[in-house]
Amino acid sequence: MSARLGKTVWLKMEALQPCGSFKLRGVGHACLTHAERGARHFVSSSGGNAGVAVAYCGRMLHIPVTVVVPETTSARALELLRLEGAEVIVHGQSWAEANTLAQSMLDAHTAFIHPFDDPLLWHGHASLVDEVAEAGIKPDAVVLSVGGGGLLCGVAEGMHRQGWDDVPIIAAETHGMASYARSLEADAVVALPAVTGIATSLGAKQPSSEAVAWSRRLPISSVEVSDREAVTAALQLLTDHRVLVEPACGAALAAVEKNSEELAAAKDILIVVCGGVVATLAQLQDWERTLA
Structure with missing residues (x-):
């Protein structure tokens, strides 16, 4: 990915946790x-x-x-x-x-x-950022997938604790699950009438209020991708690194592959490869065919 984008891309491999996800x-x-x-x-x-x-x-x-x-x-x-x-x-x-x-x-x-909606969860997720900081890395941007917002709240907590308040967070969602994008636009929690698409782990009709509150403390922006882009990115990760993830995780990978405006200025990018265990290779391949 670094070679394709001409940037330095760091992958925080939460897909390798014993239970398969962050x-x-x-x-x-x-x-x-x-x-x-x-x-x-x-x-x-x-x-x-x-x-x-x-x-x-x-x-x-x-x-x-x-x-x-x-x-x-x-x-x-x-x-x-x-x-x-x-x-x-x-x-x-x-x-x-x-x-x-x-x-x-x-x-x-x-x-x-x-x-996803509990301070104990967010505090535990924040350790992810501590590990990156202990490795001596401070990226120019952090990219992660967002559904209910538990991961985002934890990463934001960890970034604030590490003094990374100047580092933007790019929150990735698929089009049918973009409750956080709509909430950022309104600067308030927005509930979708329905969630649609295959990235079911992102399927919260509305994000937690704390996830929206963090957007007032840190620079957070949204990138939406299609289901097809999420699946393609997940399969590309499998090709590149021999690791299988869900389309929900593929959303973050796809957001970087799009080289969006939000990431244009970033030279060092950290992607939280959040993982996921409910998708199989056969499912990804079937989605790739049907979504095409």
Whole structure:
């Protein structure tokens, strides 16, 4: 990618986390914190990467996990959750319905692990930036994918702690999932009437209020890409580095490949390769054919 763009591109390879995505940072911090406070059961409402991360953490901490997922959850995600030893409950047509049931299961000894909207998650995700800084790198721009905004909040927290307030963040979304782009335009949280497209891990109808608040503290801009561009970028990463990621992660990779106006002045670019476990190579190849 550096050769193609004529820039120095750094890849923060969160796809190589044991559970396959950056979610382990925040979820791990949240689970450990709740365990230290006496939690004996974790509940999550994510049928994607966050749920898999909670299941992994529960297995490592020897604490049982229940994950409530909507009926739209893929067979691949269900398989991964069960392989990690989680109890899986399928309920409702949407994440909101699954989340309502999950919230009803809480008691004094049960901790709810939110997929993206929790300061404990953001604090855990911030360690990503600390590691980059410890490696002696300060980029001219940071590119990441945004859905609900948990990753963005954590990266922004870490950048602020490291004194990188002058480094712009480019938030990448696919066209059908661009609730953060609409929120930046309005300088307020905007809810989409619906989310569409294949990058389902970005499928929050609205971002967290904290993600929007960070845009008033740090220079944050938005880049939208098509589903096809996200898939093409994910397959290109597989060719270049032999690592498979979801289209949701491909959005950030595609934003850099577009060499957008927001990145024109940057010579050193850090991309958070956030990963993802619910897409397979066969799916990516099928999307590549159908989207063409």
